[in-house]
Amino acid sequence: MRLHFTKMHGLGNDFVVIDAISQRLDMTPELSRRLADRRFGIGCDQVLLVEAARLPGTEFHYRIFNADGSEVEQCGNGARCFARFVRDQGLTRSDDIAVGTAAGPIRLKAQPDGQISVDMGVPQLDPAAIPFQARRRAAAYDLWQGCSALRIGAVSMGNPHAVLHVEDIAQAPVAELGPRIECDPRFPRRVNVGFMQIIDAAHIRLRVWERGVGETLACGTGACAAVVIGRLWGELDEAVEVTLPGGALQIQWAGEGASVTMTGPAARVFEGDIEL
Numbered sequence: 001m002r003l004h005f006t007k008m009h010g011l012g013n014d015f016v017v018i019d020a021i022s023q024r025l026d027m028t029p030e031l032s033r034r035l036a037d038r039r040f041g042i043g044c045d046q047v048l049l050v051e052a053a054r055l056p057g058t059e060f061h062y063r064i065f066n067a068d069g070s071e072v073e074q075c076g077n078g079a080r081c082f083a084r085f086v087r088d089q090g091l092t093r094s095d096d097i098a099v100g101t102a103a104g105p106i107r108l109k110a111q112p113d114g115q116i117s118v119d120m121g122v123p124q125l126d127p128a129a130i131p132f133q134a135r136r137r138a139a140a141y142d143l144w145q146g147c148s149a150l151r152i153g154a155v156s157m158g159n160p161h162a163v164l165h166v167e168d169i170a171q172a173p174v175a176e177l178g179p180r181i182e183c184d185p186r187f188p189r190r191v192n193v194g195f196m197q198i199i200d201a202a203h204i205r206l207r208v209w210e211r212g213v214g215e216t217l218a219c220g221t222g223a224c225a226a227v228v229i230g231r232l233w234g235e236l237d238e239a240v241e242v243t244l245p246g247g248a249l250q251i252q253w254a255g256e257g258a259s260v261t262m263t264g265p266a267a268r269v270f271e272g273d274i275e276l
């Protein structure tokens, strides 16, 4: 069987995007691992499937698979690439697209300058919704790693995130602490881990250890999560520029009960066919 795909990226967080409306595809963890493999497959952080709408009021359904084969609820950089893909392929003419995900519907807006804005929904801070084991909701939690407690914020942007403050992003222990926190038993579905350096109230630097992938060049939901936590800690404004290793995203969050908006680029790299 031959499968047509498009390789895309959002600030270097890279995707294999598949039109699963015009092509029949039975996605499995094995197949997503194979497509994502950088030596034996095409290579990407996530595989994105464009499917027919399932939720009322939406035009499409969006499924996301990490490089380790796990299917996940949300992907922010992927959402911007999804919007660009369905418009470039002529699957829609709309510049305001409602899309269903496992985490509920999201709205994607193509801006005149080519950037895409995504309404990422209302962040969930209740521990049970993240999911995170804690007696009660708090702005910060102590997470014990060996003999030392790390101060973290925890939030769901549809997918789970832990956020830590670091003094110097270049020296952040991402490869050491990332996998340990990802698999901490207090996060029963594992977790994405953001390391945030606050430059000033309108600008942060961020590196993210992604669940099911490892460190990526950018993480859209991670950028939203960091701004939410930074605002809960009283350190950030409503509009924040988030600089990731792959480039910058603009994040806006008015506060409790409001949706988070993320704006940034989406790029197409190449198209191809893979024999399965």
Ligand SMILES: N[C@@H](CCC[C@H](N)C(=O)O)C(=O)O
Pocket: 013, 045, 046, 064, 066, 072, 073, 074, 075, 076, 077, 078, 159, 160, 192, 210, 211, 212, 213, 216, 218, 219, 220, 221, 222
């Ligand atoms: N790269 C993403 C997040 C992808 C999913 C994540 N690894 C998870 O397991 O939740 C983004 O841009 O948000």
